[in-house]
Amino acid sequence: MSNSKKIGFLVTGLLMIAGFVAWIYQYKEGLVLTNMRNSYSWGLYVSGLAFFVGNAAGGLVLSSLIYLFGVKSLKPFAKIGALTAFANVTAAMISILPDIGQPIRLYHMLLHPNLNSPLVWDVIVLNLYAALSLIYLYILMLPDLKGPLAKIALKVDQPKEFSEKWAKRLAPFSLVAAMGIHVITAWIFATQGGRDWWNSAVLAPDFIAVAVASGTAVVFIVSLLTYGFKNEHQQAYRSMAIIIATAYFVHIFLMYNDFIIHYWYGAHEALETLSITFIDYGLAHAFEVLAPLAAVILLLNKKIRQSSGAMISSCILLILGVFAHRFLLMPAAFDKIQLSMNPLGLQHNYWSVPISSGQYDPFIDTFVTKWHYFPSAIEITIFLGVIAFMCFVVLFAMDRFPIAGEAEA
Amino acid sequence: MIRGMVIDLEKCIGCRSCVVACKQHNAQPAGNWWNRVFTPGSSRHLSPPEKGREYFLPVHCQHCRNAPCEKVCPVGATYKHDDGTVLVDFERCVGCRYCMAACPYGVRQFNWEDPKKAMKRYEYQNEYTYGHPKDYRLNGRLVYMQSRFKGVVEKCNFCVHYLDQGLDPACVRACPGKARHVGDLDDPDSNVSKMIRDKNGFNLLAEKGTEPTVFYLPPKRKEG
Numbered sequence: 047m048s049n050s051k052k053i054g055f056l057v058t059g060l061l062m063i064a065g066f067v068a069w070i071y072q073y074k075e076g077l078v079l080t081n082m083r084n085s086y087s088w089g090l091y092v093s094g095l096a097f098f099v100g101n102a103a104g105g106l107v108l109s110s111l112i113y114l115f116g117v118k119s120l121k122p123f124a125k126i127g128a129l130t131a132f133a134n135v136t137a138a139m140i141s142i143l144p145d146i147g148q149p150i151r152l153y154h155m156l157l158h159p160n161l162n163s164p165l166v167w168d169v170i171v172l173n174l175y176a177a178l179s180l181i182y183l184y185i186l187m188l189p190d191l192k193g194p195l196a197k198i199a200l201k202v203d204q205p206k207e208f209s210e211k212w213a214k215r216l217a218p219f220s221l222v223a224a225m226g227i228h229v230i231t232a233w234i235f236a237t238q239g240g241r242d243w244w245n246s247a248v249l250a251p252d253f254i255a256v257a258v259a260s261g262t263a264v265v266f267i268v269s270l271l272t273y274g275f276k277n278e279h280q281q282a283y284r285s286m287a288i289i290i291a292t293a294y295f296v297h298i299f300l301m302y303n304d305f306i307i308h309y310w311y312g313a314h315e316a317l318e319t320l321s322i323t324f325i326d327y328g329l330a331h332a333f334e335v336l337a338p339l340a341a342v343i344l345l346l347n348k349k350i351r352q353s354s355g356a357m358i359s360s361c362i363l364l365i366l367g368v369f370a371h372r373f374l375l376m377p378a379a380f381d382k383i384q385l386s387m388n389p390l391g392l393q394h395n396y397w398s399v400p401i402s403s404g405q406y407d408p409f410i411d412t413f414v415t416k417w418h419y420f421p422s423a424i425e426i427t428i429f430l431g432v433i434a435f436m437c438f439v440v441l442f443a444m445d446r447f448p449i450a451g452e453a454e455a
Numbered sequence: 456m457i458r459g460m461v462i463d464l465e466k467c468i469g470c471r472s473c474v475v476a477c478k479q480h481n482a483q484p485a486g487n488w489w490n491r492v493f494t495p496g497s498s499r500h501l502s503p504p505e506k507g508r509e510y511f512l513p514v515h516c517q518h519c520r521n522a523p524c525e526k527v528c529p530v531g532a533t534y535k536h537d538d539g540t541v542l543v544d545f546e547r548c549v550g551c552r553y554c555m556a557a558c559p560y561g562v563r564q565f566n567w568e569d570p571k572k573a574m575k576r577y578e579y580q581n582e583y584t585y586g587h588p589k590d591y592r593l594n595g596r597l598v599y600m601q602s603r604f605k606g607v608v609e610k611c612n613f614c615v616h617y618l619d620q621g622l623d624p625a626c627v628r629a630c631p632g633k634a635r636h637v638g639d640l641d642d643p644d645s646n647v648s649k650m651i652r653d654k655n656g657f658n659l660l661a662e663k664g665t666e667p668t669v670f671y672l673p674p675k676r677k678e679g
């Protein structure tokens with residue numbers, strides 16, 4: 047095992063332990079340890095769900111491009127795509143566990159599922175997608191399962207052809223499942239007529255666009271870390287840069303399309319959500335737009351694509367921007383009180399009914415119309431633990447299984 | 456039969472007796488208030504936003520007929536009883552708080568910590584406790600308990616635990632202005648149906664399509 051791998055295992059291992067301990071502590075004390083309260087009832091954990099689901103798109107992009115559209119240059123990255131898809135979709139599910147007040151009772155989801163709830167649909171597709179990515183990965187690895195791994199290999203006559211054939215057959219299903227996880231995750235929010243910020247037909251398509259950008263960036267990073275910079279991969283780098291750029295511009299178009307329509311009409315509710323995003327969270331919004339823009343401009347530059355460090359940094363910048371985007375899913379939804387009105391007979395008084403925060407503190411109001419949420423140290427520790435878990439799964443699989451096939455040879 | 460409520464804003468004097476009665480009878484933990492009364496347009500209760508123009512607005516769960524909270528609940532912990540009351544089964548709730556994100560009225564509250572612990576911290580004296588002491592099950596489902604589990608959601612339950620005794624909700628009984636009325640919305644001749652018809656009953660956020668069963672009667676115009 048190389049030194050960098052050892053450090054990788056050590057760091058992810060320690061972070062996972064820290065996150066797990068923090069979760070146990072939070073489980074014992076209750077979610078009072080987070081900075082969420084009644085008026086702002088979802089925070090970093092649920093943003094994390096959306097973030098990881100987006101990162102899981104890599105598998106879709108690659109397998110469909112390779113096996114449905116014949117983009118051969120990406121082939122060495124197909125297994126990495128399936129692996130990062132699996133790691134991220136599992137991380138997505140783990141990231142909402144600490145958000146659940148009574149995690150032990152989750153078996154009620156099996157005993158009494160409410161089929162009306164988009165959350166139930168999401169749990170179903172996320173699990174399906176996780177299973178599908180694993181099967182996909184297995185099929186792609188099949189020809190290379192040799193030596194000690196031969197035990198787990200399916201006995202077929204011509205593993206190479208078999209693998210090729212089934213990868214092709216599965217590609218359309220994985221495409222549908224992958225669209226499914228983004229669309230349904232978006233529907234958790236978009237179906238909520240009670241929250242103007244989410245209740246938009248554009249949210250689901252936008253989730254797909256963001257996911258294609260960040261999912262590809264994740265594969266890009268892992269590929270560069272595994273194979274290093276290689277001239278014969280130039281074509282693949284270029285393809286991935288173009289996919290990321292296109293997806294990013296579609297995302298910006300969808301997002302601003304929504305903003306402009308609402309801004310033009312100028313209804314109170316819409317202006318309030320926009321002012322939360324553009325004024326209260328102006329810096330974060332600037333970052334969510336500009337960081338990925340910078341990343342895209344860099345990645346489209348041929349010279350940048352000569353250096354693995356520069357490409358990796360650009361992809362990380364893009365992913366950070368996407369993370370900011372996911373974080374901003376919450377403020378404009380929760381810092382705007384839906385029950386707002388012009389009190390009867392008062393023309394110029396737009397007034398919001400405060401919400402009881404659920405926290406009694408002699409020095410601050412119990413009834414609030416804004417809750418200045420920033421994740422607590424516990425939330426951040428747990429979230430870092432989930433990121434570490436995702437990285438650990440990737441590292442571990444890379445170490446044990448023939449995923450970076452051709453490069454090791 | 457659909458149990459509905461009418462709140463007559465002309466009669467509400469903003470005394471918040473219903474708020475206190477609700478908090479006490481339903482043993483609400485510190486920081487949680489199922490029922491609240493505000494002075495619309497003003498950030499301070501009882502201070503008029505414009506001279507002579509104040510009225511008071513009680514807000515609690517609207518027991519929506521098309522209740523988003525019920526539709527989103529992944530495990531059916533939030534559910535609708537036959538009489539239209541939207542209830543939470545404290546034993547079933549997994550605490551995902553999806554219902555809180557879904558409710559447009561901001562009336563759902565979470566047990567962020569063990570309520571007993573919070574009581575201690577807030578230094579109530581001599582182990583003082585409040586609230587209806589006995590658990591209440593409706594068709595086997597735990598819809599009222601004095602000391603809630605941590606990590607579950609709660610909200611107005613239309614005082615379901617007094618239903619058997621034929622008692623109206625605590626807020627209705629506690630209102631000195633007789634501003635609150637309960638009755639059958641399905642019956643066109645019930646007291647509530649008549650009031651809604653004769654006095655221009657309206658809903659909060661009617662445009663959200665939640666179809667609340669709580670109606671408000673507008674206050675009379677005050678002469679300047």
Ligand code: SF4
Pocket residue numbers: 515516517518519522523524525541557558559560561562563610665
């Ligand atoms: S007011 Fe809120 S909690 Fe009550 S039924 Fe309607 S959506 Fe549900």
Ligand code: SF4
Pocket residue numbers: 527528529530531532533543547548549550551552553554555607608
């Ligand atoms: S918090 Fe409880 S009642 Fe609300 S949606 Fe989740 S399981 Fe249902």
